[in-house]
Amino acid sequence: MDLAIRNARVATSAGVFSGDIGVQGGRIVQLGRVDPAVAEVDAKGLIVTPGGVDTHCHLDEVMPGMGHEAENFGTGGRSALAGGTTSAVSFVRQIPGHGLAAVVEESFRRAARSRIDYSFHTTITDPTPEILAEIPSVLAKGIRSLKVFLTYDTSRLDDGAFLRVLAEARKGGAMTAVHCENYHAIGWLTEKLLAAGLTAPKYHAWSRPKVVEREATYRAICLAELVDAPIQIFHVSCAEVAEEIARAQARGLKVWGETCPQYLVLAEDHMDRPDGAGFMCSPSPRTVADQEGMWDMIRRGVIDVISSDHSASNLTGEHGKDIAGPGASFRDIPNGVPGVGARMPLVFSEGVGKGRITLPHFVQVTATNPARIYGLDTKGDIAIGKDADLVLWDPAREVVLDNAMMQHAVDYTPYAGMKVKGWPVATWLRGTLAMKEGEVLAPEGIGRFLPRDRYALAEPRVKVPNGFVAADIA
Numbered sequence: 001m002d003l004a005i006r007n008a009r010v011a012t013s014a015g016v017f018s019g020d021i022g023v024q025g026g027r028i029v030q031l032g033r034v035d036p037a038v039a040e041v042d043a044k045g046l047i048v049t050p051g052g053v054d055t056h057c058h059l060d061e062v063m064p065g066m067g068h069e070a071e072n073f074g075t076g077g078r079s080a081l082a083g084g085t086t087s088a089v090s091f092v093r094q095i096p097g098h099g100l101a102a103v104v105e106e107s108f109r110r111a112a113r114s115r116i117d118y119s120f121h122t123t124i125t126d127p128t129p130e131i132l133a134e135i136p137s138v139l140a141k142g143i144r145s146l147k148v149f150l151t152y153d154t155s156r157l158d159d160g161a162f163l164r165v166l167a168e169a170r171k172g173g174a175m176t177a178v179h180c181e182n183y184h185a186i187g188w189l190t191e192k193l194l195a196a197g198l199t200a201p202k203y204h205a206w207s208r209p210k211v212v213e214r215e216a217t218y219r220a221i222c223l224a225e226l227v228d229a230p231i232q233i234f235h236v237s238c239a240e241v242a243e244e245i246a247r248a249q250a251r252g253l254k255v256w257g258e259t260c261p262q263y264l265v266l267a268e269d270h271m272d273r274p275d276g277a278g279f280m281c282s283p284s285p286r287t288v289a290d291q292e293g294m295w296d297m298i299r300r301g302v303i304d305v306i307s308s309d310h311s312a313s314n315l316t317g318e319h320g321k322d323i324a325g326p327g328a329s330f331r332d333i334p335n336g337v338p339g340v341g342a343r344m345p346l347v348f349s350e351g352v353g354k355g356r357i358t359l360p361h362f363v364q365v366t367a368t369n370p371a372r373i374y375g376l377d378t379k380g381d382i383a384i385g386k387d388a389d390l391v392l393w394d395p396a397r398e399v400v401l402d403n404a405m406m407q408h409a410v411d412y413t414p415y416a417g418m419k420v421k422g423w424p425v426a427t428w429l430r431g432t433l434a435m436k437e438g439e440v441l442a443p444e445g446i447g448r449f450l451p452r453d454r455y456a457l458a459e460p461r462v463k464v465p466n467g468f469v470a471a472d473i474a
């Protein structure tokens with residue numbers, strides 16, 4: 001045995017047991033009682049969970065002239081490991097007017113320095129016939145998920161374009177992730193707010209109230225039902241939106257919902273602070289009552305994934321939220337918050353520590369479900385044959401979060417000052433010690449691409465109106 005972690009409380013998606021984990025060749029090979037190993041770790045009093053799987057993580061995306069570039073795969077991976085995450089799915093973003101092949105190649109080039117295992121979603125921003133024709137070859141590379149935005153000037157798809165992408169996803173057996181907000185409603189409200197002189201960051205929330213997200217979520221679900229294509233709704237902010245997903249699930253549709261820590265611990269009031277721009281993301285954080293509503297939806301299983309939506313804009317300077325100058329209106333401040341390092345400790349502390357979810361449920365929402373929904377077969381649980389991506393937690397350790405602990409390249413964390421109980425003290429990636437007591441040991445380049453084949457969960461239900469499979473008609 002290469003590694004034995006002994007006497008731990010081992011948390012899997014199915015339950016918790018006391019015992020040992022045995023690792024050989026980067027995989028979990030024994031559980032319970034384990035043979036002697038080259039590296040022996042006594043984990044008495046500690047908890048072991050699978051490494052976090054963050055399936056919504058913007059890392060060094062190729063997006064000329066836009067935000068997010070403060071992070072690269074080396075720094076983002078460092079932050080991930082420090083916070084107990086061992087795999088992430090970032091994005092290959094189609095640049096309008098350009099084909100996919102070059103940006104896929106450039107994305108792989110950037111990811112070559114990753115310290116964690118990774119995959120991509122391909123964001124389709126302009127589904128011309130040429131781009132649609134390229135999608136099968138991208139899926140064949142193992143990048144088996146697409147992403148679409150229903151808002152943002154530079155990336156939004158109208159309903160027709162969205163239908164065409166869904167049809168292509170259905171044919172290729174790919175999952176489609178959807179950013180759901182109504183573009184025209186946000187544009188109309190934004191104009192009115194700016195005309196009324198309401199320009200501060202807190203009005204970002206006013207420009208995109210819940211109904212804007214709820215309408216787009218319902219529409220996305222209906223269009224996915226029409227095409228018969230599985231979808232995941234990204235970053236659900238409140239229970240009213242999650243109710244649309246619950247209704248779809250009750251009808252048997254293949255619709256899943258993701259939320260993020262920013263909707264569980266941040267609120268729109270944060271944007272009223274002098275550093276309010278640092279809390280701006282879309283959808284907007286809501287209220288403390290909405291946070292509790294989201295925990296209910298997690299407990300019900302309607303929302304079954306908590307990702308970070310890590311977005312690496314600095315507060316100030318290069319790649320800063322202040323790119324349009326100090327005092328710029330909310331319309332001109334880049335969206336998104338960094339969180340790949342904070343996600344696991346926040347969910348552990350707010351979820352397990354405060355009795356909102358059990359340890360196995362923590363494992364499910366942070367690792368098992370994201371891996372299952374995106375076809376990352378070797379990841380997401382502690383079981384014989386899985387990759388030995390493991391996190392050792394000290395459940396008693398109390399920590400006040402600050403930016404240095406995040407170990408990312410961003411100049412702030414929106415979670416600074418928050419107290420968490422329970423802290424990752426060691427992380428293994430495929431059986432190799434990658435972080436110990438905050439020191440990241442994994443070198444750049446150790447991370448591997450995770451190719452994804454066709455998988456059952458992303459296949460259509462084969463239930464279409466009138467039995468007419470429109471997606472199959474050329």
Ligand code: URP
Pocket residue numbers: 058179235280281282283309311335336337
């Ligand atoms: O505000 C956000 N969420 N920014 C990141 C990009 C996205 O919408 O997912």
Ligand code: ZN
Pocket residue numbers: 179234235282
């Ligand atoms: Zn989004």
Ligand code: ZN
Pocket residue numbers: 056058309
């Ligand atoms: Zn995102």
